[in-house]
Amino acid sequence: MLKSIQSKLVLLFILVILSVMLTVGTFIVTNVTRFYYSDFMSQISTAVFTEDFVPQLEEATESQRSFQKLSELLEAASGRIGVDSYRNYAILDGKDGSFLTGSDELLTQVEMTDNILAALSGQVGNAVDNNGQYMEYAYPIMGENGPVYIVYIYETKEELNNFSGNMLSIILQALLVALLIAVVLGYLLSKTITTPIKNLTDRAEKIAEGEFEIGEESPSKDEIGVLTNTFRTMGQRLRETVQEVASQNTKLEKIMEYSTDGIVAFDTEGELLHINPSAKKYLSIREENIRFDEFFSNIFSDVSLGDFLYLNQDKQIIKESDYNNYYLKFHFGSFKYSDDTVGGVIVDVQNVTESRKLELSRREFVANVSHELRTPLTTVKAYIETLESGEVDAMMQTKFLDTIHRETDRMTRLVSDLLILSRLDNGVKLNLTRMSIEPILRDITEKLQFEARKKNQSLSYTMLNEIPAIPIDYDRMQQVIINIVSNAIKYTPNNGSVKLYSSYVSDNAIIRIVDNGMGIPEKDVKRIFERFYRVDKARSREQGGTGLGLAIAKEIVNAHAGDISLESRLNEGTEVVITLPVEKSFLQEPDSEEDSTALV
Numbered sequence: 103m104l105k106s107i108q109s110k111l112v113l114l115f116i117l118v119i120l121s122v123m124l125t126v127g128t129f130i131v132t133n134v135t136r137f138y139y140s141d142f143m144s145q146i147s148t149a150v151f152t153e154d155f156v157p158q159l160e161e162a163t164e165s166q167r168s169f170q171k172l173s174e175l176l177e178a179a180s181g182r183i184g185v186d187s188y189r190n191y192a193i194l195d196g197k198d199g200s201f202l203t204g205s206d207e208l209l210t211q212v213e214m215t216d217n218i219l220a221a222l223s224g225q226v227g228n229a230v231d232n233n234g235q236y237m238e239y240a241y242p243i244m245g246e247n248g249p250v251y252i253v254y255i256y257e258t259k260e261e262l263n264n265f266s267g268n269m270l271s272i273i274l275q276a277l278l279v280a281l282l283i284a285v286v287l288g289y290l291l292s293k294t295i296t297t298p299i300k301n302l303t304d305r306a307e308k309i310a311e312g313e314f315e316i317g318e319e320s321p322s323k324d325e326i327g328v329l330t331n332t333f334r335t336m337g338q339r340l341r342e343t344v345q346e347v348a349s350q351n352t353k354l355e356k357i358m359e360y361s362t363d364g365i366v367a368f369d370t371e372g373e374l375l376h377i378n379p380s381a382k383k384y385l386s387i388r389e390e391n392i393r394f395d396e397f398f399s400n401i402f403s404d405v406s407l408g409d410f411l412y413l414n415q416d417k418q419i420i421k422e423s424d425y426n427n428y429y430l431k432f433h434f435g436s437f438k439y440s441d442d443t444v445g446g447v448i449v450d451v452q453n454v455t456e457s458r459k460l461e462l463s464r465r466e467f468v469a470n471v472s473h474e475l476r477t478p479l480t481t482v483k484a485y486i487e488t489l490e491s492g493e494v495d496a497m498m499q500t501k502f503l504d505t506i507h508r509e510t511d512r513m514t515r516l517v518s519d520l521l522i523l524s525r526l527d528n529g530v531k532l533n534l535t536r537m538s539i540e541p542i543l544r545d546i547t548e549k550l551q552f553e554a555r556k557k558n559q560s561l562s563y564t565m566l567n568e569i570p571a572i573p574i575d576y577d578r579m580q581q582v583i584i585n586i587v588s589n590a591i592k593y594t595p596n597n598g599s600v601k602l603y604s605s606y607v608s609d610n611a612i613i614r615i616v617d618n619g620m621g622i623p624e625k626d627v628k629r630i631f632e633r634f635y636r637v638d639k640a641r642s643r644e645q646g647g648t649g650l651g652l653a654i655a656k657e658i659v660n661a662h663a664g665d666i667s668l669e670s671r672l673n674e675g676t677e678v679v680i681t682l683p684v685e686k687s688f689l690q691e692p693d694s695e696e697d698s699t700a701l702v
């Protein structure tokens with residue numbers, strides 16, 4: 103009930119007023135009572151039992167009619183005594199205190215009080231008895247043998263009680279009014295304190311809920327005003343900090359989300375803390391309930407969480423492994439919190455499949471090149487040594503020189519092809535000119551007719567529909583098509599046919615070279631564009647091939663933003679399709695700069 107500061111303050115006001123009023127009330131009532139008593143005593147002692155009157159009283163007791171005289175004297179002094187309905191006097195016997203007579207005719211006896219007892223022993227009985235019925239004054243009239251009579255003046259406390267009662271009721275009324283004022287004032291005053299506190303509380307609650315409303319600045323300079331403004335500054339700082347932290351978190355999350363590196367974090371217990379999409383993909387993880395040791399012990403036998411947390415805290419350990427069709431590089435390292443305690447382990451997973459493949463293909467490439475050169479070089483060397491020995495006749499000499507010539511040509515072609523590939527690999531600029539493709543195809547068909555006729559093959563070109571002019575590097579594109587048509591002639595037996603088609607489909611120029619030759623086994627088709635890949639190495643070499651023709655063709659077509667594909671069936675024939683986009687905004691615009699590199 104008294105939970106709010108407001109009610110506590112009102113209660114405090116009430117308690118203060120109550121205690122003040124009660125203290126004042128008690129003080130007043132006590133003092134009034136005391137005043138009444140002392141007034142009564144001093145009145146009696148100074149106005150009644152004066153130095154004149156007491157000897158008269160004593161003298162009266164000595165006379166014969168002592169009692170009568172005493173009564174008369176007192177009756178005559180009743181004005182001075184102040185006899186009224188409250189105050190009376192009585193004459194008591196000086197020996198036993200028994201009632202003899204008094205101003206109150208109705209009274210026939212008096213109660214023996216301490217004051218009467220005092221008077222009986224010869225003392226003036228003027229002690230105050232708060233609990234007694236009367237204020238009293240007992241005066242002994244002394245004879246030779248002690249008190250003869252006792253003049254007993256008594257006054258009821260009715261007047262005092264009435265007066266005190268009135269006073270109390272006035273005080274109570276004042277108290278009520280004061281309490282009312284205290285409640286109202288307390289309420290209003292406490293409101294001026296509690297309203298800003300309530301505002302502060304509301305604001306703090308909002309901040310706790312994550313709403314960083316800054317609010318108005320307080321003009322007040324008191325403690326609460328200062329607190330409000332400090333709170334406002336704190337809210338501002340908090341908002342800025344939270345925003346900064348949130349934006350850093352978002353940044354970090356985005357970086358993690360879009361990172362091509364897989365990132366996995368574990369706590370010191372080995373429980374998963376975080377995993378990004380790349381890591382899920384590389385490690386093929388769907389459920390997020392993996393544990394460090396369980397998971398990595400399947401990949402590496404010598405990796406354990408304890409090593410990173412205790413032994414190799416500041417080291418990074420790199421490991422590589424084939425996993426889930428990827429070649430992955432794992433960087434293991436522990437991370438620490440700001441208080442320098444180890445928080446767990448972070449594993450960075452890099453997909454190095456491509457670079458690994460590249461490295462393997464480079465090695466393979468070097469081995470291939472060495473191999474391709476060594477065979478003709480060995481032949482040439484052997485033939486030259488034989489010729490130098492001079493032990494061969496003229497006919498053999500011609501034959502040897504022919505072979506040397508052929509092998510040298512082959513090596514020249516090989517080196518030339520390698521040079522072309524190297525330039526293409528280094529991103530050589532194409533010499534583009536917008537032109538029609540059909541005349542080129544027609545030209546090639548005518549040029550190679552001779553080759554085809556040698557094998558009694560039919561070589562034809564059909565234009566299915568017209569293709570708009572396209573930007574191409576004439577020399578390079580011509581070389582590509584010559585190479586493919588030559589292959590078709592080479593790998594098609596006598597009497598076969600080689601057909602060229604051109605068409606314009608969906609903004610693309612399509613060139614198809616179809617033969618009905620020996621075809622390529624299915625397993626070789628997917629590797630046919632690789633460098634040095636040949637279906638039948640011996641036969642290809644016999645035919646003077648280098649195994650680089652299709653690889654070069656693919657590089658050149660790709661450089662034109664086009665595509666090349668090959669479909670084949672063994673003993674049925676082969677179809678090569680070149681697709682070139684007609685709109686080539688993606689390529690550099692044709693420029694006048696001549697590319698001096700000649701293909702072949």
Ligand code: ADP
Nearest residue numbers: 589590593636637642647648649650651652676
């Ligand atoms: P090569 O110099 O050996 O001809 P290519 O790269 O041009 O090298 O061709 C690679 C291999 O593809 C050839 O060795 C051959 O085995 C096969 N090939 C290419 N074209 C055809 C075709 N039209 N028919 C059958 N096999 C082909």
